[in-house]
Amino acid sequence: MGSKERSTVIVGNWKMHKTIDETVEFIKQLMPRIKESTAKIYLAVPFTVISAAADEAKGSNIVIGAQNMNDATEGAFTGEIAGKMVVDAGAKFVILGHSERRRYFNETDEFINRKVKRALADGLEAILCIGETAEEREADETENVLKKQLTTGLEGISKEQAVKVSVAYEPVWAIGTSKIATPEIAQEAHAFIRKMLSEIWDSEIADRIVIQYGGSVKPEYVKELIEKPDIDGFLVGGASLSLESFVAIVNNSV
């Protein structure tokens, strides 16, 4: 445990931000700034810019992905997007179960699990987001919540498929609030998540799974966090929208 043989993965989650022009400009400027980085750099962009982003990032070390998808392959689901459609547009990964999807769009662990299965079947890497609310932490429910979200979210995923999964620990109270988890709190949660992963699969697989921290990540916090044995990278919302702060997060993480 904690050998840190795992890659450092920095994921920018743009949420509902950026047009095609803004995306192309951002990636053009980002590429030369991070081309020497040993970190894996992922951008989870809106559906409408996946194709332009993937074209622009071709041949670079930037990997483009989606922020959500439906669990069906196709059908009468007005407004929804299938995994094979985001693959077709150039996505290599998808974020699933983000707390904003859980909260505003009533996504359940069971629905998220079906999406994880579909994403992997469609050839995407899946980043499963989990995290407790402030009330749950105060009620000492953090571990129960994480355990439920993990075990249901990953139900039926084989050991062979596990290599395509990563987990983002995003305490809901830290997302968009400027209230970042302390390195100790984050490490404690990450170690618990890794222990759960070894129960779901085995310890060898659990040791290979990347666990990112997310929630108010800023350049000045990442050094201390990444030193912790079970923190392997970051899922960055607000600070991924500005080139300077995103580059600083990448540089301070490796």
Ligand code: PGA
């Ligand atoms: P934040 O968002 O960095 O703006 O807190 C993180 C996330 O929601 O993934």
